Amino acid sequence: MLGITDKRDAAKRCSISVTTYTKIENGDSVNPLSYAKLEAGFELRGGATRAVLDGEESLALEDGGEIYVGGRSARVDLQGLEPAVREAVTKWARLVRPDITLGEDQAMTDGVLEELRRHGFLSDSDNS
Known part of the structure; x- marks a missing residue:
């Protein structure tokens, strides 16, 4: 979807370390600023990471779309x-x-x- 093939690319896009990115990916707790950087790097709405950590099954994108486990929702015409x-x-x-x-x-x-x-x-x- 975003053309990112590995954790190094993802971490770089979000301006965080690979270690921090891996912690986020594994659901480990990190500094709230790291979540904000992840949201900005992946063009997620602010607070989307917190919502997933609280049990939501999707992340809201800035363009109004959502990312679900396994893919991205289709946009409605x-x-x-x-x-x-x-x-x-x-x-x-x-x-x-x-x-x-x-x-x-x-x-x-x-x-x-x-x-x-x-x-x-x-x-x-x-x-x-």
Whole structure:
């Protein structure tokens, strides 16, 4: 993912020693500044290392992505999400209730999209 092939490269990228990098990798305690350097070196959000040490299974990246054990999450195409949600709600609303009116369908779809915005999955600028 980042083109890093060994601990020396990783430590250098983070401006820490290989010994410190190895301690972090093994879950041993190190100076909080070393965690901050690791986060900066790997472009992680501040506090991401602490969250993993506290039991989280992923690290948040500065670009909004996450790194999980075994790989990186895919980024969601937010511009394509709203039309996909509209299509899915309409399809399933009509399957569950074939007599649904166009107005009811639209109100349900708008409500689902508003909930996605309220929870932060869509922003107001993600309208189609």
